[in-house]
Amino acid sequence: MGPVQHDLAGEPTFEPMIQIDMEIKGFVSAWRHCDYVSTYMARMISQNRSDSVRHSNLFSSAFNELLEVAFRTRHADGELACRVSRHGATDRIELTFPCVPEERQFYEEAVSQVAGTEARERYLNSVSGDLAPSREIVLLELAVDYNATLRVEEADGDVIRLVVDLPLEGLQH
Amino acid sequence: MSPYDLLPRFKAQYDANNQEFSISGVVRPQAIDELGPSIALLRDAIGRVRGVLYVNVRRLTQMNNAAFHAFSRIIIDACRARPDLKFVVITSSVVGWTSRKFGRLSGIEPNITVEEYDSEFYPGQGFLEEGGFVPILRSQTKMTWRHERAILPRHGMRQGIVMADICCGIGDFAVLVQKEFQPSRIVALDHSISSLNYARQVMREFDIRGIEYTYGDASEMLLDEAQFDLVTCRHSLQIFNRPELILKELYRICKPGGRVYITNEKNSHCLGEPRAESIRWTYNEVAKLFGHFEMDVELGPKSRRYLMEAGFEDIRVETFMVTNLDGDPQDFADVIAAWADVYAGEMATRRGDGAEFVARFRQGFQDHIFAALHPKGYAGWPIWVASGRRPQ
Ligand SMILES: C[S@@+](CC[C@H](N)C(=O)[O-])C[C@H]1O[C@@H](n2cnc3c(N)ncnc32)[C@H](O)[C@@H]1O
Numbered sequence: 001m002g003p004v005q006h007d008l009a010g011e012p013t014f015e016p017m018i019q020i021d022m023e024i025k026g027f028v029s030a031w032r033h034c035d036y037v038s039t040y041m042a043r044m045i046s047q048n049r050s051d052s053v054r055h056s057n058l059f060s061s062a063f064n065e066l067l068e069v070a071f072r073t074r075h076a077d078g079e080l081a082c083r084v085s086r087h088g089a090t091d092r093i094e095l096t097f098p099c100v101p102e103e104r105q106f107y108e109e110a111v112s113q114v115a116g117t118e119a120r121e122r123y124l125n126s127v128s129g130d131l132a133p134s135r136e137i138v139l140l141e142l143a144v145d146y147n148a149t150l151r152v153e154e155a156d157g158d159v160i161r162l163v164v165d166l167p168l169e170g171l172q173h
Numbered sequence: 174m175s176p177y178d179l180l181p182r183f184k185a186q187y188d189a190n191n192q193e194f195s196i197s198g199v200v201r202p203q204a205i206d207e208l209g210p211s212i213a214l215l216r217d218a219i220g221r222v223r224g225v226l227y228v229n230v231r232r233l234t235q236m237n238n239a240a241f242h243a244f245s246r247i248i249i250d251a252c253r254a255r256p257d258l259k260f261v262v263i264t265s266s267v268v269g270w271t272s273r274k275f276g277r278l279s280g281i282e283p284n285i286t287v288e289e290y291d292s293e294f295y296p297g298q299g300f301l302e303e304g305g306f307v308p309i310l311r312s313q314t315k316m317t318w319r320h321e322r323a324i325l326p327r328h329g330m331r332q333g334i335v336m337a338d339i340c341c342g343i344g345d346f347a348v349l350v351q352k353e354f355q356p357s358r359i360v361a362l363d364h365s366i367s368s369l370n371y372a373r374q375v376m377r378e379f380d381i382r383g384i385e386y387t388y389g390d391a392s393e394m395l396l397d398e399a400q401f402d403l404v405t406c407r408h409s410l411q412i413f414n415r416p417e418l419i420l421k422e423l424y425r426i427c428k429p430g431g432r433v434y435i436t437n438e439k440n441s442h443c444l445g446e447p448r449a450e451s452i453r454w455t456y457n458e459v460a461k462l463f464g465h466f467e468m469d470v471e472l473g474p475k476s477r478r479y480l481m482e483a484g485f486e487d488i489r490v491e492t493f494m495v496t497n498l499d500g501d502p503q504d505f506a507d508v509i510a511a512w513a514d515v516y517a518g519e520m521a522t523r524r525g526d527g528a529e530f531v532a533r534f535r536q537g538f539q540d541h542i543f544a545a546l547h548p549k550g551y552a553g554w555p556i557w558v559a560s561g562r563r564p565q
Contacts, residue, residue: 031203035235050373053360053387053395058269061235064201068237126242128249128281132205133238141238145273171269 014085014092017045021081024073024098034071037082038064045084045091049169058168062146063093066164069135070097075158089169094153096161104152104160110136111150111162114143147171183233185211187218192225194218197232200240208243215244219251219258226258230275231265231290232393245278252282260285267389307343307368309511312504313408314345317436317556319500320493322353328489328560329432333357334402337426339391339419340364340409344372347384355383356403360396362389392418394426402431410479411437414467420483427563433485434560439473445544445552452544455537459516465524473557485561497545497552505545505552513538 018041027033042060049055063082070080078098085092099107113119113136123144126137133141142148146166153161183198194215202208218226228248230236236244248260262278264271266289278285330336334356338347341361351359361384363369369386376384389395391409404427410416423433440463443456463470472479473492480488497505517535526534545552 035199035201047385051369051387052385053362053389054267054269057234057395061270064235065238068239124277124281127245127277130246133242138238141274144277145270168269 012087014087014090017084017086017091019081019083021079024070024078024080025076027080028071028073028076031071034064034067038067041082041084045086055168058146058171059091059166062142062148062164062166062168065138065142066093066095066162069138069162070095072135073097073099074103075099078157078159090165090167093164093166094161095164096155096159098158099160100158104158106135107160107162108152110139111152114139114150120144142166183211185214187214189221191227192218192222193227193229195229195232196236196244197230197234199235200233201235201237202240205239205243208240212243212247215247219247219255222258224257224259226260228260228262230271231263231268233271234268234395236274241274248278248285249282252284256284258284262287263290264288265290265390265393267393267395307371309508309515310342311345312508312511314342314349316495316499316504316508316554317407317493318346318349320495320556321436321558322349324491324493324558325350325354325434327491328434328558329403329562330354330356330434331402335400336360336403336405337362337396337401339394339404339406339423340412341368341372341386343368344375344384344386346405346407347372348375348379348381351381351383357383359384360387360401361385362387362391362394362396364388364390392422394422396426398425399428401427403427403434404431405434407436408438410435410476411463411470411472412468416469416472416479417483420479424483424485424563429563429565432560432562433480434558435476435480436556436558437472437476438470438554438556440470442473442555443541443553444555445541446550447547448540448544451537451540453537455534455541458534458537459512462516462520462524466520473555476557476559480559480561483561484564486564487562488559489561490557490559492555492557495554495556497550502545502552505554506542508554509538509541509545509552 020037020041038060042056042063046052046056046059075098081096083094119140123137123140126133139150142164143150146168149165151163153163155161183196183200185196187194196211251258252260262275262285264275264287266272272287272289276287279287332355335358336356337360339362341347341363344361347359347361350356366388369388372386404423406419406423410419413419427433441457441460443452445452460471477488477490513535517531517538521531521534541552544550
């Protein structure tokens with residue numbers, strides 16, 4: 001690995017790996033698209049990881065949860081864009097998809113909770129709780145089990161962009 | 174519906190004898206109803222068991238949060254309703270997320286414990302993974318390669334194929350294959366982290382491309398079905414107490430029409446002149462020693478039967494003899510010396526062998542070395558090669 005490069009904002013530069021765009025209508029027409037897309041992209045981006053097979057399994061596991069979140073959007077029009085880029089041991093997923101304004105606010109709140117100190121406890125409570133895991137819990141779990149960091153990025157119109165950094169290479173042996 | 178939809182993607186089972194509920198495959202339902210029968214099975218199992226219920230998720234490759242929550246809830250509720258009951262969740266060290274995710278359960282209910290099943294699983298696994306085997310494997314591969322490079326094309330090796338080497342050890346074979354045959358991709362799997370680290374280091378140092386090393390368990394691999402034109406598994410079926418389970422996995426990952434290639438020994442057939450008697454005695458004892466640790470180093474000639482019983486067709490078997498005349502006799506002698514070190518050393522000690530036995534045991538190896546280096550001597554180590562085609 002070369003020296004860490006930073007752009008002007010002081011963020012390390014993530015190199016683009018792969019991007020898939022599709023109509024959200026098409027995407028939500030079948031649940032198994034989440035599985036297809038997560039499995040396919042995981043395989044593509046894991047080839048040059050030190051353990052491609054296990055990396056791909058982990059990546060698919062995390063990415064599928066995000067796609068399932070996008071699948072539940074209440075906004076029926078527009079595009080779903082999945083982009084994966086890489087910086088060293090970290091893979092960045094940028095998932096952009098249409099959502100209604102209330103959802104947008106919901107995601108912003110959810111993501112700020114993830115950063116909170118009691119994230120782990122909240123996650124554990126949800127596992128023993130009655131309710132099926134909400135989208136918020138799904139995001140929490142990524143932080144708790146995959147050491148992911150999450151943020152919501154500005155995007156135009158009725159869309160949301162979730163940016164999730166996954167340091168999976170470090171999670172393995 | 175595409176054929177994909179018709180494939181069962183996961184399987185839940187309950188084994189009453191072992192009080193074990195297991196779920197395997199990819200579990201990514203949209204709605205919990207899709208899990209109905211499996212959930213009912215788990216509930217039913219909980220109703221029947223006494224003491225401990227084992228929940229085996231070793232072969233669970235994917236499970237979404239919705240499904241995880243559904244199964245966890247049942248287990249957590251059962252802990253609360255029946256404090257007499259304990260749950261042991263068995264995860265795999267290979268599937269990275271399972272230990273973390275299921276591991277959380279023990280923080281919620283003290284009656285749930287989570288165990289990563291690992292190297293203790295096979296009786297002989299310990300010394301093969303971390304023991305003094307590395308130098309042995311190095312020299313062995315160097316010697317067998319002289320023969321195998323000519324043999325492999327008869328068993329499906331060609332340029333451009335996609336291949337897997339299962340139980341790849343330190344990766345020497347994969348590297349030699351890569352250089353000689355240029356397959357388009359090699360996936361090389363082993364369960365020894367130190368061997369894999371070594372293999373990866375070699376790959377970096379020599380800037381070798383096209384080999385993907387992966388940590389895994391040959392009896393339960395994360396690799397997808399039907400993706401390889403050729404699956405090799407060298408000198409390894411013989412170390413498992415149930416080789417048929419490994420063969421089943423090799424079959425699964427092999428493409429229909431592709432081939433599985435295995436090599437194995439029959440140690441009692443190692444030979445040499447002069448001093449044939451002493452050599453023969455010692456190698457008979459080698460076979461018994463491995464047998465003590467439930468490994469069958471006499472497996473070579475049984476390959477044909479194993480392949481047939483695993484469902485392969487067009488089975489081809491051949492043998493070759495590595496001898497002191499192949500190259501530098503000193504190489505041969507070095508391999509024997511390495512065997513003597515481990516077999517008459519660590520392994521004999523573990524079996525509790527007495528000094529007198531060990532001395533005689535060692536003598537046979539020394540005599541084999543003597544034969545190998547003797548100007549008129551001959552020393553041999555026979556290997557059985559076998560391959561079969563997975564039916565279309
Ligand atoms: C006798 S060595 C053969 C290595 C290599 N094929 C060669 O010919 O040099 C057996 C190998 O099997 C590996 N092994 C043992 N148990 C395993 C398992 N459950 N899954 C994968 N590999 C395993 C060991 O780590 C070791 O590298």
